[in-house]
Amino acid sequence: MKIKSKRILINISAVSLALLVILFIQELFMPKYMSEIPEGNLVEEYYKEEKKHDVIFVGDCEVFSNISPITLWEEYGITSYIRGSAQQLIWQSYYLLEETLKYEKPKVVVFNVLSMKYNEPQKEAYNRLTLDGMKLSKYKINAIKASMMEDEDLITYIFPLLRYHSRWNDIGSEDFKYIFSKDKQSHNGYLMRIDVKPVGYIPKGRVMADYSFGDNSYYYLEKMTKLCKDNDIELILIKSPSVYPYWYPQWNQQMVEFAKDNNLTYINFLDKAEDEIGIEYDKDTFDGGLHLNLSGAEKFTRYFGEILSNDFGLPDHRNEEEYKEIWQDKVEFYYAMKEDQERELKEYGYLKSYGAVAQSIEGDDKSNN
Amino acid sequence: MDEILEILEGLHPEVDFETCTSLIDDKIIDSFDIVTLISDISEEFDITIPVEEIIPENFNSAKSIYALVERLLEDE
Amino acid sequence: MLFTSYEFILFLVLVFLLYYLIPKRFQWILLLIASYVFYSYTGIRYLAYILLTTISTYLISRLIGELFITQEVYLKENKADLSREERKSYKAKIKKKQRKLLVLCLLFNFGILAVLKYSDFTINNINSVLDLLRTGKNISPLGFVAPLGISFYTFQTMGYIIDVYRGKHPYEKNIFKFGLFVSFFPQLIQGPISRFDDLKDSLFAEHSFxxxxxxxxxxxxxxxxxxxxxxxxxxxxxxxxxxxxxxxxxxxxxxxxxxxxxxxxxxxxxxxxxxxxxxxxxxxxxxKENFLRPYFSKSITEYWRRWHITMGTWFKDYIFFPISVSKSMLNLSKKCRKRFGDAIGKRIPVYLATILVWLTTGIWHGAAWNFVVWGLLNCIVILISQECIPLYNRFHSRFKVGHTFYYRLFQVVRTFWLMSFIRILDCYRDVxxxxxxxxxxxxxxxxxxxxxxxxxxxxxxxxxxxxxxxxxxxxxxxxxxxxxxxxxxxxxxxxxxxxxxxxxxxxxxxxxxxxxxxxxxxxxxxxxxx
Incomplete structure (x- = not known):
């Protein structure tokens, strides 16, 4: 009997050891998104935060590139966080929001409606950028199930080694360096870029047979509306001032109607971009109009912040000690990065440590319904 | 028995069929040989060897082949 | 279900756990259920075919088996009264009945296989001929989808009924146990093709951990x-x-x-x-093992004893031998000996049977001409190498290289490349x-x-x-x-x-x-x- 229990003990230890090693290998193989595609880290960074935000932004790159929570804080004392990610699909926004509400209760939620155009799962790579960063929870599982492409399996999200094992030949020093912890890259979910690439030629959207948004998109928009209503949160629908992908008047109209029918605010900032917000598309974008750079983001935020402060009565926390402490560091980090980016731009002519190449992938996304 | 040995030796002159008892197991005679063997034996003894009898036990040695032939002659 | 899929791994874990947790006498039942679950994964409607084969073969094997029992009882009871002739004719009568049943079963089940797998191939060929004759007419293909493993389980089951007919073993009385034999899930995708009396003991037994x-x-x-x-x-x-x-x-x-x-x-x-x-x-x-380090073979005949072994033995036991030692074949051989001499006459059974085996082996692999040609090529090489045996023997008696390492290495390399040459017919789109x-x-x-x-x-x-x-x-x-x-x-x-x-x-x-x-x-x- 003694030998048998010794055997069992050895076997259990061996299996545990093996599992530990496999988990270590899994961490090693996860892409770190430090030198390339920093947007991969956005979703993850939220969990480390002090969760006291009056505004939560959800949506795709048009929120995480165009809005600066630091500006909102500095000029209006509004606390906010952007739970954005690359090509975030509406059901992903919904489940991220649901998850966020388990951590805190904001007064306002802002959703960029561009993702209404995607009724079905789109690309596995973007799914990964959004979903891998989520902590394992029922919200994550729901988001995965709603997002999976034909050839994806749920288990590869629970054990990402099953997805990233194919990186075996691409493992580099970055994978080892950041295996246990990563440096912060965003400013409450905002990815800063100070470089400039003026808007060139913007092709008009091609004529479509049917402009109505899909049933699935509406389903989740309605869910989001109800979720906010049930939690006493003001939901604001916006169209962020990026000029591409093309925002059809027919799409705009649907959002105007939806907002009216559901007693929501919908603001099309793209229409107001040049005249009212003062965005100059030859100076304020770093990729030809898809996303604003720092200068453009600050302009837009300033304008939007006015609305949030006046029309939605969001409080000014700038004199409250606990907030001041938290945000002081953020402000310092913000300007330090700005300086660093200016230095890099001078030295290399492009922002090489800030994923300068990656952003243009989304520019190639000229996908339609 | 002698006829059987003759037929066997015709197939593989180099093998000692009198003593060997693992003709099938050691692949000394293969399926093609068996067919030729059966064809010759049927001709020689005017018997029919049914397919069910084509099992290793019956063909592993000259002796077992002889036993098979005897048995079939009896049943005739 | 693919073997290399998450679903299959999960399925396996469940089956393994349940198998050793439930009372041992239910283990084979669990396997039967698991096999049908596994089979339905690709679509529950495909179960119909395997059930048809199971039921039809079960019923016919029962009829054949019962005839054996009837025969035994009758002969025993009337031992004293029957002359040798009467015994023989009675046995022949029974055998005739059994053969009719066997043929019915074979036609039915091979028929299902033929229609599902080969109907479009046949139709396309007919259409090619019709086009050649410029009739302007064409038959539209039926578009059947062959269910999972149909070639494997059909052959395995037909092997069973032939063995029952030959009296090799009694028929399986329990239709559910028989159903397990037909559909045992690990074998469904690609064999091995088992024989009933090899498998039945371990398949139905009770297994401890x-x-x-x-x-x-x-x-x-x-x-x-x-x-x-x-x-x-x-x-x-x-x-x-x-x-x-x-x-x-x-x-x-x-x-x-x-x-x-x-x-x-x-x-x-x-x-x-x-x-x-x-x-x-x-x-x-x-x-049973299906492979025995086949790439170490030194000749094509050895290769086919080591590659896809259970398929080879199936064709040997159920086509090659029955054809080559059948009465009609031996008669043909006799006639040829008289006409063309001994050398040709005695080759007839082997040659004809071999050609038939390889044609069917080829067509078994796929409903396309390249598989038929593949089969024929194998056949030709095998028969040539048979004919060359005396040449080899003479060579080896002259030059004592046969057992040197280098000669054997040469044989292995030669066989590897020969088989690789022939095998590539699987791959290109046509011959x-x-x-x-x-x-x-x-x-x-x-x-x-x-x-x-x-x-x-x-x-x-x-x-x-x-x-x-x-x-x-x-x-x-x-x-x-x-x-x-x-x-x-x-x-x-x-x-x-x-x-x-x-x-x-x-x-x-x-x-x-x-x-x-x-x-x-x-x-x-x-x-x-x-």
Whole structure:
């Protein structure tokens, strides 16, 4: 009997050891998104935060590139966080929001409606950028199930080694360096870029047979509306001032109607971009109009912040000690990065440590319904 | 028995069929040989060897082949 | 369900757990349910065919079996009264009835197989003839989809009914047990094709949890996954690229394609069989081996005794022997001896039976002409090598090289390349293209082409080739070591730490280097559509 229990003990230890090693290998193989595609880290960074935000932004790159929570804080004392990610699909926004509400209760939620155009799962790579960063929870599982492409399996999200094992030949020093912890890259979910690439030629959207948004998109928009209503949160629908992908008047109209029918605010900032917000598309974008750079983001935020402060009565926390402490560091980090980016731009002519190449992938996304 | 040995030796002159008892197991005679063997034996003894009898036990040695032939002659 | 899928792994875990938790007398029932669940995964409607085969064969085997019993009883009761002649004629009468039943069963079940698998092939050929004759008419294809494993389970079941007819073993009385024999899930995808009296004891027995068999079984499953995921699935895209672009990859690249396919098919097929036999082993059930280091064969006949063994023995026992020693064949042979002399006359049974076997083996592999040609090529080479035996014997009596290492190595290499040549008929889209490619080996030969960079454009990187090299060396080493003794027994004799590390390294290699997941084409077992 003694030998048998010794055997069992050895076997259990061996299996545990093996599992530990496999988990270590899994961490090693996860892409770190430090030198390339920093947007991969956005979703993850939220969990480390002090969760006291009056505004939560959800949506795709048009929120995480165009809005600066630091500006909102500095000029209006509004606390906010952007739970954005690359090509975030509406059901992903919904489940991220649901998850966020388990951590805190904001007064306002802002959703960029561009993702209404995607009724079905789109690309596995973007799914990964959004979903891998989520902590394992029922919200994550729901988001995965709603997002999976034909050839994806749920288990590869629970054990990402099953997805990233194919990186075996691409493992580099970055994978080892950041295996246990990563440096912060965003400013409450905002990815800063100070470089400039003026808007060139913007092709008009091609004529479509049917402009109505899909049933699935509406389903989740309605869910989001109800979720906010049930939690006493003001939901604001916006169209962020990026000029591409093309925002059809027919799409705009649907959002105007939806907002009216559901007693929501919908603001099309793209229409107001040049005249009212003062965005100059030859100076304020770093990729030809898809996303604003720092200068453009600050302009837009300033304008939007006015609305949030006046029309939605969001409080000014700038004199409250606990907030001041938290945000002081953020402000310092913000300007330090700005300086660093200016230095890099001078030295290399492009922002090489800030994923300068990656952003243009989304520019190639000229996908339609 | 002698006829059987003759037929066997015709197939593989180099093998000692009198003593060997693992003709099938050691692949000394293969399926093609068996067919030729059966064809010759049927001709020689005017018997029919049914397919069910084509099992290793019956063909592993000259002796077992002889036993098979005897048995079939009896049943005739 | 593919073997290399998450669903299958989950399915296995569930079956294994339940199997050893439930009372032992229900184990075979669990397997029956599991097999039907496994089968319905591709679509519940396909169950209909396997059920048809099961029920029809069961009923007919029962009728045949009962006739045997009737015969025995009758002969015993009337032992004293019957003359030899009467006994013989009675037996012949019974046999005739049984034969009618057998033929009915064979026609019905092979008929199902023929219609489902070969109807469109036949129709397309008829249409080609009609077009040649410019009739302007065409038959539209029926578009049947062959259900999973139909070639395998049909052959296995027909082997059973023939054995019952031959009196080899009694019929199985329990229709559910019989159903398990027909549909036993590990065998469904690609065999091995089992014989009823080989399988029935372990299949229906009660099995206790035995660490050694389970451990051996798990090792074997792991080994199968390694071959399949690290080697086969990695090589497949390269093979597909070469054979899919015959105008680009000619000359030496045809040889590259043959070589890659040889390794790919070996890893895929033997890997799948490892999983099959390993799964059965974990369940305490013994299946026959289907491969015996086939690439170490020294001749084509030896190769076919070591590759897809159970298919070879099936054709031997149920087609080759019955045809070649049948009365009509022997009569034909007699007549030919008289007409054309002994030398030709005695070859007739062997030749005709061999040709028939290889035609059917070819067509069994697929409903297309390239498989028929493949079968015929094998046949021709085998018969030629038969005829050459006296030549070889003379050579060997002159030059005593037969047993030297180098001559045997030469034989192995020669057989490997010969089989690789023939086997590539599986791959090119038609026979004409294949022979054209054979031609370019000579007309477009330039070994320097190997270094023109194309090897890195087949879908494999340098790193992939390194992984392949190590993996192939590993399986080569295990094969060489297996010649002396079972490798798993040898493994069991190693110290525990070494064993555990080996398992772990194997598992990690599969996890990391397996060619699975997004970005890799999930490839089917090459044999699973049979």
């Amino acid at each position: 035995d660490t050694k068999t389970i451990s051996f079984g798990l090792q074997r499953i792991l080994w199968g996954f390694f071959k399949k995921l690290v080697i086969a699935d990695r090589l497949l895209p390269a093979v597909i690229t070469i054979v899919g672009n015959p105008d680009k990859y000619q000359g030496v690249y045809v040889l590259v394609g043959m070589f890659f396919y040889a390794i790919d098919l070996y890893a895929d097929f033997t890997g799948g069989i490892d999983i099959t036999i390993g799964v059965a082993e974990v369940l305490g059930i013994t299946l 004409g293209t294949t022979f054209r490619m054979y031609g370019t080996i000579f007309t477009r030969w330039n070994w320097r082409d190997l270094f023109n960079g194309s090897l890195l454009e087949l879908g494999l990187t340098m790193a992939d080739y390194m992984v392949l090299l190590f993996a192939v060396l590993l399986i080569l080493w295990v094969s060489l070591a297996s010649r002396r003794e079972s490798f798993r027994e040898r493994l069991a004799s190693w110290p525990m730490a070494l064993r555990y590390i080996s398992y772990f390294v194997l598992i990690i290699s599969i996890l990391i280097f397996g060619a699975y997941g997004v970005g890799y084409d999930s490839s089917q077992f090459i044999y699973s559509q049979f």
